[in-house]
Amino acid sequence: MTSSTGDDLGKLVLRLCLGVLLLLHGISKLRYGVDWLAGPLGARGLPSFVSYGVYLGEVLAPILVILGLFSRLGALIIIANMLFVFGLVHMADLLTLSKTGGWTLELQGFFLFTGLAVLLLGAGRFSLGGINGRWN
Numbered sequence: 285m286t287s288s289t290g291d292d293l294g295k296l297v298l299r300l301c302l303g304v305l306l307l308l309h310g311i312s313k314l315r316y317g318v319d320w321l322a323g324p325l326g327a328r329g330l331p332s333f334v335s336y337g338v339y340l341g342e343v344l345a346p347i348l349v350i351l352g353l354f355s356r357l358g359a360l361i362i363i364a365n366m367l368f369v370f371g372l373v374h375m376a377d378l379l380t381l382s383k384t385g386g387w388t389l390e391l392q393g394f395f396l397f398t399g400l401a402v403l404l405l406g407a408g409r410f411s412l413g414g415i416n417g418r419w420n
Contacts, residue, residue: 288409295408296352302398303350306362310342324372341365352411354419355402362399366392 285293321335341361348358369392370378377388387393406420407413413420 292408292410295402295405296410298398298405299349299352299355299402299407299411302362302395302402303346303358306342306395307346307350310339310346313338313342328372337365337368341368349402349407351413352407352420353413355407355411355413356419359399359402363396363403366396366399370396 318335318338321338322332325332325334342365345358345361345365348354349362370389374389374392380388382388382390406415409415411420
């Protein structure tokens with residue numbers, strides 16, 4: 285296997301891991317809705333329609349990342365979504381550890397930083413967008 289092939293396979297694994305794991309959260313939101321977000325949004329003076337942004341960050345963006353089509357744009361949306369999640373729901377947990385010693389926000393951190401990696405690395409050759417294009 286050439287270095288280039290290994291790099292592209294690594295990008296594929298990273299994209300699939302991020303996209304599939306986050307999409308599962310999005311599917312849950314599709315099944316059960318986002319009405320529960322109205323309270324936290326209202327408490328911060330934001331209108332309830334902002335909750336529909338979850339569908340962009342947890343459904344559309346992961347699909348783009350999985351397909352490798354506008355994957356950098358999808359990753360950017362995921363990053364924005366995770367920063368919103370941190371700020372809206374998890375600020376109190378930002379510097380806390382779980383009972384087992386891990387960061388309380390490991391999952392959210394995983395989504396944030398793997399999104400950043402996809403944004404920086406791009407989709408790679410094994411993608412619908414290919415290696416060409418600003419957003420791939």
